Amino acid sequence: MSVIPTIKDVAREAGVSYATVSRALNDHPEVSDETKKRIIKIALEMGYQPNAIAQGLVKKETKTVGLIIPDITNPFFPEVARGIEDAAVEAGYTIFLCNTNWDAQREERYFDVLIQKQVDGLIIGPSSEEVSHLGRVLDSGIKTVFISRAINHANSTSIIIDNILGAQQAVEYLIQRGHRKIAFIGGQEDISASRERLQGYTQALNNNGLALDESLIKTGSFKRDSGYFIMNQLLKSDDCNRPTAVFAANDLLALGVIQAVKENGLSIPEDIAVVGFDDIEFASLPEIQLTTVSQPKYDMGRLAFSTLMELIRGGGYSSGRKILLDPVLVVRQTS
Amino acid sequence: MSVIPTIKDVAREAGVSYATVSRALNDHPEVSDETKKRIIKIALEMGYQPNAIAQGLVKKETKTVGLIIPDITNPFFPEVARGIEDAAVEAGYTIFLCNTNWDAQREERYFDVLIQKQVDGLIIGPSSEEVSHLGRVLDSGIKTVFISRAINHANSTSIIIDNILGAQQAVEYLIQRGHRKIAFIGGQEDISASRERLQGYTQALNNNGLALDESLIKTGSFKRDSGYFIMNQLLKSDDCNRPTAVFAANDLLALGVIQAVKENGLSIPEDIAVVGFDDIEFASLPEIQLTTVSQPKYDMGRLAFSTLMELIRGGGYSSGRKILLDPVLVVRQTS
DNA sequence: ACTCTTGCCGTAAACGTTTACGAATGTATT
DNA sequence: AATACATTCGTAAACGTTTACGGCAAGAGT
Numbered sequence: 148m149s150v151i152p153t154i155k156d157v158a159r160e161a162g163v164s165y166a167t168v169s170r171a172l173n174d175h176p177e178v179s180d181e182t183k184k185r186i187i188k189i190a191l192e193m194g195y196q197p198n199a200i201a202q203g204l205v206k207k208e209t210k211t212v213g214l215i216i217p218d219i220t221n222p223f224f225p226e227v228a229r230g231i232e233d234a235a236v237e238a239g240y241t242i243f244l245c246n247t248n249w250d251a252q253r254e255e256r257y258f259d260v261l262i263q264k265q266v267d268g269l270i271i272g273p274s275s276e277e278v279s280h281l282g283r284v285l286d287s288g289i290k291t292v293f294i295s296r297a298i299n300h301a302n303s304t305s306i307i308i309d310n311i312l313g314a315q316q317a318v319e320y321l322i323q324r325g326h327r328k329i330a331f332i333g334g335q336e337d338i339s340a341s342r343e344r345l346q347g348y349t350q351a352l353n354n355n356g357l358a359l360d361e362s363l364i365k366t367g368s369f370k371r372d373s374g375y376f377i378m379n380q381l382l383k384s385d386d387c388n389r390p391t392a393v394f395a396a397n398d399l400l401a402l403g404v405i406q407a408v409k410e411n412g413l414s415i416p417e418d419i420a421v422v423g424f425d426d427i428e429f430a431s432l433p434e435i436q437l438t439t440v441s442q443p444k445y446d447m448g449r450l451a452f453s454t455l456m457e458l459i460r461g462g463g464y465s466s467g468r469k470i471l472l473d474p475v476l477v478v479r480q481t482s
Numbered sequence: 483m484s485v486i487p488t489i490k491d492v493a494r495e496a497g498v499s500y501a502t503v504s505r506a507l508n509d510h511p512e513v514s515d516e517t518k519k520r521i522i523k524i525a526l527e528m529g530y531q532p533n534a535i536a537q538g539l540v541k542k543e544t545k546t547v548g549l550i551i552p553d554i555t556n557p558f559f560p561e562v563a564r565g566i567e568d569a570a571v572e573a574g575y576t577i578f579l580c581n582t583n584w585d586a587q588r589e590e591r592y593f594d595v596l597i598q599k600q601v602d603g604l605i606i607g608p609s610s611e612e613v614s615h616l617g618r619v620l621d622s623g624i625k626t627v628f629i630s631r632a633i634n635h636a637n638s639t640s641i642i643i644d645n646i647l648g649a650q651q652a653v654e655y656l657i658q659r660g661h662r663k664i665a666f667i668g669g670q671e672d673i674s675a676s677r678e679r680l681q682g683y684t685q686a687l688n689n690n691g692l693a694l695d696e697s698l699i700k701t702g703s704f705k706r707d708s709g710y711f712i713m714n715q716l717l718k719s720d721d722c723n724r725p726t727a728v729f730a731a732n733d734l735l736a737l738g739v740i741q742a743v744k745e746n747g748l749s750i751p752e753d754i755a756v757v758g759f760d761d762i763e764f765a766s767l768p769e770i771q772l773t774t775v776s777q778p779k780y781d782m783g784r785l786a787f788s789t790l791m792e793l794i795r796g797g798g799y800s801s802g803r804k805i806l807l808d809p810v811l812v813v814r815q816t817s
Numbered sequence: 818a819c820t821c822t823t824g825c826c827g828t829a830a831a832c833g834t835t836t837a838c839g840a841a842t843g844t845a846t847t
Numbered sequence: 848a849a850t851a852c853a854t855t856c857g858t859a860a861a862c863g864t865t866t867a868c869g870g871c872a873a874g875a876g877t
Contacts, residue, residue: 153832153833153834154833154834155833165833165834166835166836169834169835169836170835173835175836197833197834198832198833198834199834200832200833200834201832201833201834201835202834202835203834204832204834204835205833205834205835205836206834206835
């Protein structure tokens, strides 16, 4: 319960004014090396820790950024988060973890909280495309970069995988393998990632002269049970229209799809081929071997943080940049 | 770039002193309902957001807690984190995410940072058992609860699964199934969770009159590639001493083990049975069906936060409590 | 009509820092 | 010896809140 000493305690101990202590600890030139060393030694001995709250108040900078993501439980995000976090510690920043559970309202409340906590910047993943509240944040001038979420706003920077291209590659690969009836199982419809992957899907069909079959396009949420549920429905419908391949908008959905397929006595990839998106770690397990579109998750996290730093340090406008990362189709054994 | 209004701006607009604004917004009784409403309305219109940094400085409370965990990439921790986070938002708290990558030094540096940021409390998962720096933190009086990490310190509260019991159940189950040569593959030796699970393992052997075979006890780190590596080594050694079952100290290790077993042309569970620990979501996948000891991860997170709240609100000492949660053996198809 | 409450609000201090400004001393320049 | 300048440090203001204290007006009690 020993109370932490303040800068004044250190000053008293050293017999100088607390301004001098501050200057000594921050290595200002206008204090002699001698007293500087003496003060630093005393501060160490006393276990002095600068109060970052007080520092933040006067410096108007908290060395803190908020990370708003929809679902820390989806293995995609921890990988990204780790990249962000690693870059953050190197830069001396700490991050607030804000999990929205895909709830736009909770996301909005988090904005207010983070603004109140005076974060220096924001990294936001998708929760929905309802951007009315996002506009408010961007207008407030707080530096923000979006990950895997495209926002149509002048000064917003986004780091996203080329969803259209990735989906297109995946579906065209399936077409090359001879598939003609390819289903699309998406996540929440109001998430741009889901919409763009659908767009890549339709584009691939178009490019190869295949007709769009609306009954083969289903959306739910980016979770495993959603994929399981949807695929079961697809399989229950008339047999003649059963797809021979499924492109799932993320790996969790794909895992649900696989489970449904197997439980219906069908085999993968013989009866139905499955391709996912994200390439989470478990996609590479020998038992899974999911063919999927890979994203550089960890590097995406690092990149997100470093561009945020540019915004913060640059001070200028966020000039609406949109950084596109390249997807890579990883062919394994479910296709 | 519109600058956020302060309480003084609101006061000027409302024609009152800023003290009155503060009182109105905090619903103090000594301001008339009339002006209260008027001020609140004006504050809303101006988009006023209280500066939590300034509030924290005077109230000596930041509504912020630090979460220090070793590996956000291990699916065990996101589940716990989600529980913590959900409980935190309900209580109006925000959490700092601190990932140590199992690095004790990084953990130690995070202590200082979080103390400087004046967190109201700390939730700490295991990084190592090197507790010299932990003692410093506990002595500082900051309210702390440990998850899945037992600390021998007077005023520390821990929430842990009964590792000994869980491991014992798992191994005795294997013994009942007729196994006599059961290997133990652990995580870092300086993690109490790993040590206690080893303890449960030996206890189960003892209880059933089985001799300990040191050559069947291996440790590495709590990661999949570690399990893969160790299991390969075990299989490379002389065939006559090959185990017929493996108890892995967590599910990630077990997944690595399974991969190694299969790659060596052996089948599970016929040639070698495998049991894990944690019951991460992927253990229940139809392709995996891992027999494992289940932990109530989400609830553990909620519990961790609520007991932290008790410590903070109670103000008293953390009275060295140790809350033991019950493990549940989930039998699937790898045993 | 006087004091006593009561209700409402403003003044100012405090939280722990950083930093502009000024003061004091010593050294160099003329 | 007088001036100028550099070095080193202290004083005080500022950051945006909360809150103890005091003041003032209005109503109640005598």
